[in-house]
Amino acid sequence: MSSTFETVANIIAETCDIPRENITPESHAIDDLGIDSLDFLDIAFAIDKAFGIKLPLEQWTQEVNEGKATTEQYFVLKNLCARIDELIAAKSA
Amino acid sequence: MRLEYFQMVDKVLELDLEARTLKTANIVPEQSPIFEGHFPGHPLLPGVLLFEIMAQSCGMLLLRLHNYDRMAFLASVDKGKLRTFVTPGQVIEVHASMEHDGSGFARLKAKGLVDGKPVCSADITLKTMPFPAPELRGYLLTTAERIGMPMGEPQAPDARSCAGNLSHV
Numbered sequence: 001m002s003s004t005f006e007t008v009a010n011i012i013a014e015t016c017d018i019p020r021e022n023i024t025p026e027s028h029a030i031d032d033l034g035i036d037s038l039d040f041l042d043i044a045f046a047i048d049k050a051f052g053i054k055l056p057l058e059q060w061t062q063e064v065n066e067g068k069a070t071t072e073q074y075f076v077l078k079n080l081c082a083r084i085d086e087l088i089a090a091k092s093a
Numbered sequence: 094m095r096l097e098y099f100q101m102v103d104k105v106l107e108l109d110l111e112a113r114t115l116k117t118a119n120i121v122p123e124q125s126p127i128f129e130g131h132f133p134g135h136p137l138l139p140g141v142l143l144f145e146i147m148a149q150s151c152g153m154l155l156l157r158l159h160n161y162d163r164m165a166f167l168a169s170v171d172k173g174k175l176r177t178f179v180t181p182g183q184v185i186e187v188h189a190s191m192e193h194d195g196s197g198f199a200r201l202k203a204k205g206l207v208d209g210k211p212v213c214s215a216d217i218t219l220k221t222m223p224f225p226a227p228e229l230r231g232y233l234l235t236t237a238e239r240i241g242m243p244m245g246e247p248q249a250p251d252a253r254s255c256a257g258n259l260s261h262v
Contacts, residue, residue, distance in 0.1 A: 038168060041198045041218055048195055058197040 004051075004081040004088075011046040012077075015039065025078035030071060053087040094146075096125050101146040102153060105241045106186065113191035115154035117240070119146050119205075123181045138179040143213040144170050147203035150187040151217045155199050157242055158191065161234055164224045168198065171216040183207050189217075197221055 005025055012029070013020040016039050029035045035043065044055045063069035073079055094101055106116040121138050128136035145167075152165040179185060185205045193200045198221060204214040224230040237244060 041168060041195075041220070044195055044198070045193055045200050045218070048193060054196055056196050061197070 004084050005077060007050055008047060008077060008081055008084070011043055011050065015042045015046060023077070025076075025081070027077050028072065029075040029077065029080070031075075047084065051084055051088055053084065053091060055084070055087070094120050094122055096122065096127055096142065099145065099149075100236070101142070101149045102187075102236075102240050105153070105243070108154075108157065108243050110158065113154070113158060113194075115150060115157070115189045117150045117153065117187045117189070119150075119185040119187060121179060121181050121183050121185065125181070128181060136181050138181075138183075140175040140213075143175060143179060143185070143205060144173060144215060146185060147187055147189070147205060147213065147215050148217050148219070150189040151199075151201040151203050152219060153237070153240070153242065154189045154191060154201065155194075155219055155221070156233060157237070157244075158194070159221075161230060161237070163221045164229060164233075165199070165219040165221050167217070168220040169218040171218070173213075173215040175213050177207075177210070177212050179205075179207060179212055185212065192216070 009020060009023040012018060012023055012033065012035070016033070016035055018033055023033065027033050029040065029043075040057075044057055048054055060069065060074045064071055064074070074083065094103055101119050102117045103120050104118040106118055108115050127139065127142075131137060131139050148167045148170070152167075155165045156163075185207055187203055187205045189201055189203045191199065191201050199219050201217045201219065202214075203217055205212045
């Protein structure tokens with residue numbers, strides 16, 4: 001997860017012009033870092049490309065909108081990185 | 094091109110489903126009220142419409158790749174460049190290519206050429222979602238027919254490991 005987090009944090013810092021030191025595993029992408037949905041598309045694009053995966057953003061959004069999940073499950077960075085690791089593992093399985 | 098109706102794409106020149114590319118022809122009209130103001134005595138196609146032309150070609154490619162199961166909306170334009178003037182009567186050939194087909198969005202590259210020379214280019218991000226109105230899908234299918242979009246078999250969803258399947262959720 002640590003290398004995944006480093007990559008994701010660097011992507012966020014570069015894409016959204018957020019100081020890297022402000023980005024921690026506990027950061028909530030929306031509530032703490034102020035990333036909006038359009039910026040998150042750029043982040044998702046960069047993450048997809050970096051890891052060779054496809055973040056299921058639509059599914060996550062639907063789950064949050066339907067109350068089946070919280071934004072923390074997907075947008076707190078340590079949780080996001082865990083999801084990314086799962087997708088990477090599923091890809092190579 | 095019917096500027097007042099935002100019908101930018103006139104004809105499909107080439108569609109390659111495997112390479113995920115589309116080439117379109119976009120003919121700038123000789124007459125339009127737009128040229129009365131932009132600019133008097135020096136009519137130019139507004140640069141913002143060049144971005145619209147590229148975005149529409151990208152959208153046509155995306156919709157075709159997914160067999161018109163969802164609508165695409167322009168979300169962002171990155172690295173936009175307007176290289177030279179485009180004037181009434183010129184034909185802009187737009188080359189659109191899929192760079193990444195994500196979940197609920199896609200990133201494409203587009204460039205426009207007049208007489209083989211580049212006039213504009215951009216990275217286009219499109220947001221995708223279910224058609225908000227059934228008549229919109231009908232309109233786009235009619236548009237596809239008008240511009241000669243080849244409508245054979247849709248692309249196999251799992252043809253590429255990272256290819257998007259916009260109907261997966």
